[in-house]
Amino acid sequence: MEQILRTVGEKTLNEAVHRGVEAEAFLMQAKELSIEIVEGRVETLKQAEETGLGIRVIKDGRTGFAFTSDLSDKAVKNAVQDAISISVFTTQDEYQILPEKAVYPDIQLFDQDTAAMSLEEKIEIARSVERCAKSVDMRISIIERSGYDDLEYCNLIMNSKGLYAYETGNFSGIYIFLVAEDDNDAQNGFSAMSVRKVKDLSAALVGKEAAINAIRALNARTIRSGRMPVILDPYVATRFSGIIASMVNAEAVQKGKSMFAGKIGEQVASPWCTIIDDATLEEGIASGLFDSEGVPAQKKIVIENGILYTYLHNTYTAQKDRVVSTGNAQRGSFRGLSSVGSTNFIIAPGRDNKDSLIDGIDRGFYVTEVMGMHTANPISGDFSVGAAGIMIENGILTYPVRGVTIAGNMAEFLQNIDAAASNFRFYGGKGSPSIRIKELSIAGE
Amino acid sequence: MIDRSLLAEVVQFTYSKGIDLVEIYVEEKQASNIFCEDDQIEKVYSGRERGAGIRVVKDYNTAYVYTNDLSRNGLIKAASIARNAFHGEPFTLPQPINLVNQEAVFHINYQRLPEKVAFEEKIQYVLQANQAARLVSRLIRQVTVAAADVHKKIQIANSIGEYIEDDRSRVRLLVNAVSESKGIIQTGYESAGGVCGWELLEQVDFDDMAVKAAEFSVRMLSAKPAPAGRMPVVMSSEAGGTMVHEACGHGLEADLVQKGLSVYRNKLGVQVAAPCVSVIDDATMGNKYGSFSFDDEGTPGQRTVLIEDGILKNYLYDRLTAQKDGRVSTGNGRRESYQHKPVVRMSNTLISPGRDNPEEIIAATNQGLLVKKMGGGQVNTTNGDFVFDVQEGYLIQDGKIKHPVRGATLSGNGPLALDNIDKVGHDLGFSIGVCGKDGQGVPVADAQPTIRIKELTVGGTALAPGN
Incomplete structure (x- = not known):
């Protein structure tokens, strides 16, 4: 595959x-498999192949971009022509440069086992997620869907400064959405897992987690409004870390769209908080040998x-801040230009076990689900998000809660x-332990 | 576009014994985007994409294969994979598939298709809107203006012998303004879009949108924290129909109903909302953002009454879910692109206008929250719980609109909220959006008149009066 993509890149x-322009060719080839199971049968089986080229040109500091899914000589030529004619309309910007050639770390991102596994075996993994969930409790009444996905990809980037980068990798995942029901109530449960090595997938863990999430939410009630200590489940904490990731994004900072502007070297969080962005983790879903430039x-x-300590940079934002790119250029596909994004974004774990976080809380809220996080x-x-979870009273988890919102400001x-x-x-590219917030505002009745 | 006879050949090739449906969906797309930020045109790009998706259905199970290789070989290779998913034995149909053109009842006339308008002109509109927003106040710190258009040509052919060709163009405009004062940052957002070409600008004033977004971000700087607690909520028609879309519409999609994931299951003919409430999904509302002539399975777009005077009348169906219930498709099988199988989706969804005067609704409210603009939201269709972000909200006191509030969310339960509506205005306001479901986004429009909900939970950081 490398040879095929390389030939198109060179052309x-x-x-x-x-x-007479500087240029970058981004080529991608991807193979996707997704299996969706309902009640033991394969409801949807999807297999796909996709290839594409994104071309960025820079002429006199002006950038143009075009993409095509057709890699024939004629289509490639047209795309280059389109990118050049578009570049005329963009603003001249001295910080628009292409990165220099580089040496890449040696990270193994391709799992032979995933590639070798048969379709039947993968279907069986998806089925076992459903079985594991059902075996947890009689009250698991509906499996909305459960499934297995994998993706195999090749990325090739080359630019007119002589940079050449190629990587191939794959990853796989399982998920389940289900409903628990008793005489009075119905509640949803969800869990998912994505891994680099297919043997690390645990159907038992995912099935059980989803089932427990649904069951412990049954017959939840609302609580009185007030301020109280809050503990976030790891999944919920990763939803919040998504907002933190956008606040340390240099593009947002430079455009006055982050409250972290000008705060390098300052205490922006409590001493309990350490956050790492690591693209080099072999087991990380968001890892790569290089970023999208x-x-x-x-x-x-x-x-x-x-x-x-730092914002996350791509070549452009780094150039503007006179620092070195942190390798955080990101693009969803060949269809768009690179922007800035996090890789494996991690809230570092502490030493306490989860239960000791609850100790000593007279009245608090353990959050297991948030809704509308994207509105933060x-x-x-x-932020002000819908939440569900479990009430904490006198140091122990008591009754399930729903229909409340938690609100506040990220700085606080x-x-x-x-x-x-x-x-x-x-959870995907975001990782976290359970974390405790001293006090947050909860709105209920 | 692909030759019809080749499409017939691929459908024929994919067919095997016992298969219920074979369908091929071909898409040829041209898209462009203009993005202005920091007072400069930052990104402009254009692209072309072609692809085909082949769907095979057997006993309600689906195999879906897509490719960007539209050569005969590429299509036959994809077709083989799809056929093999059911271990189908090749099977020769008694006679070749005869593709017959389907007729739509609703058509859209495009005036200025995206490729007919020069980049220079589109960029000029974007720059003007950017200027207009920046002139509003010296407190404006950032303005983002974006314009995107897409022109798709679509072909669908299936083993029933149906064939359609469709030409679809959409234009979307966005403005986001950020203002700052004394360390407080607030944002304002406006969007508009339609199934149309650039004639959209005859209906929508881009500069005016920019001014509105900027003014709003400035106004919010002096907003007070939203109250928290349960209270009456008046939703202005300007708020658009996000609430009806999220809190009610999704629960009426037949796939969710059939899986037992909707609170509206087994409720046909039952009173599910206050008698003053009627809910309609209508794909044939002019060039609104959720309109279409054909859905993405080739069924003509139509108008479907879902709730009439509070009584549940119908669900939304695509081909498969309709067959399961012994119904016909309501033309709501939609997909994001050739990379996705169609699923049941809304088009333009609205609460029908009622009889009340919008101003009197506010005047008759002693204390509560007035919502002028909704942000995003999320709903749990199984139990009907929802939460929405309020973008623009005001406190109502003694029937009068008081100061703006920030950071408010509304949470509640869909059926309960619809049952709690006690006033329905005679106005109607639209909002547009891209609705996500099963990892696919499709354009939709939502609408509602001014309505009052007797009680909802408002989540804010300030405690409500009396709490």
Whole structure:
């Protein structure tokens, strides 16, 4: 595959250089499999192949971009032409440069077992998630869907400065959405897991987690409004870390869209809080040898004991801030330009076990689910999200709660983190343990 | 576009014994985007994409294969994979598939298709809107203006012998303004879009949108924290229909109903909302953002009454779910692109206008929250619980609109909220969005008149009066 993509990349760059522009070719080839199981039968089986080229040209500091899914000579030529004619309309910007060639870390991202496993075996994994969930409790009444997915990809980046980067990798995942029901109530449960090595998938863990999530929420009630200590489940904590990731994004910072602007070296969170962005983890879903511009993968301590050390940069934002790119250029596909994004974004675990976080709380809220997290505002830091969970009374978990909202500001949230447990878990590219917030505002009745 | 006879050949090739449906969906897309931030045109791009998705259905199980290789070989290879998913033995149909053109009842006339309008002109509109927003106040710190258009040509052919060709163009405009004062940052957002070409600008004033977004971000700087607690909520028609879409619409999609994942299951003919409430899904509302001539299975777009005077009348169906219930598709099988199988989706969804005067609704409210603009939301269809972000909210006191509030969310339960509606205005306001379901986004429009809900939980950081 490398040879095929390389040939197209060379043609693209030759065409661009011939027309007197600097250029970058991003080529992608991906194979996707997804299996969706309902009641033991394969409801949907999806298999797909996709290839594409994204071409970025820079002429006199002006950038143009075009993409095509057709890699024929004619289509490639047209795309180069489109990118060049578009570049005329963009603003001249001295910080628009292509990265230099580099040496890449040696990280193994391809799992032979995933590639060798038969379709039947993968279907069986998906079925076993459903079985595991059902075996937990009689009250698991509906399996909305459960499934297995995997993706195998090749990425190739080359630019007119001589940079050449190629990687191939794969990953796999399982998930389940289900409903628990008793005489009075119905509640949803969900769990998922994505891994680099297919043998690390645990149907038992995912099935059980989803079932417990649904069952413990049955017959939940609302509570009186007030301020109280809050503990976030690892999954919920990763939802919040998504907002933190957008606040340390250099693009947002430079455009005045982050409350972390000008805060490097300052105490932006409590001493309990350490956050790492690490693209080099062999087991990380968001790992790679290089970012989407071909800059080598790196490990960065973003916040250590509450002090903000760095923003996440791509080549452009780094150039603007006169620093070195942190290798955080990211693009969803060949269809768009690179922007800035987190890789494996980790809230570091602490030493306490999960239960000791609850000890000593007279009246508090253990959050297991948040709704509407995408409505939180990374610019102002304000958030107000729907939540469900379990009430904490006199140091123990008591009754399930739903129909409440938790609200506050991220600045306050970060300063109020007063414990992190040891139960670290990844959900996709975000990982966290359970964390405790000293006090948050809860709205109920 | 692909030759019809080749499509017939691929459908024929994919068919095997016992298969219920074979369908091929071909898409040829041209898209462009203009993005202005920091007072400069930052990103402009354009692209072309072609792809086909082949779907095989047997006993309600689906195999879906897609590829961007549209050569005969590429299609036959994809077709083989799809056929093999059911271990089907090749089977020759008694006679070749005869593809017959389907007729739509609703058509959209495009005036200025995206490729007919020069980049220079589109960029000019974006720059003007950017200027307009920045002139609003010296407190404006950032303005983002974006314009995106897409033109798709679609072909669908299936083993029933149906064939359609469709031409679809959409334009979408966005403005986001950020203002700052004394360390407080607030944002304002406006969007507009339609199934149309650039004639959209005859209906929508882009500069005016920009000014509105900017003014709103400035106004919110002086907003007070939203109250927390249960209270009456008046939703202005300007808020659009996000609530009806999320809190009610999704629960009426037949796939969720059939899986037992909807609170509206087994409720046909039952009173599920206050008698003043009627809910309609209508794909044929001019060039609204959720309109279409054909859905993505080739069924003509139509108008479906879901709730009439509070009584549940119908669910939304695609081909498969309709067959399961012994019904016909309501033309709601939609997909994001050739990379996705169609699923049941809404089009333009609305609460029908009622009889009350919108101003009187507010005047008759002693204390509560007025919602002028909704943000995003999420709903749990199984139990009907929802939560929404309020983008623009005001406190109502003694029937009068008081100061703006920030950081409010509304949470409640869909059926309960619909049952709690006690006033329905005679106005109607639209909002547009991209609705996500099963990992696919499709354009939709939602609408509602001014309505009052007797009680909802407002989540804010300030405690409500009396609490």
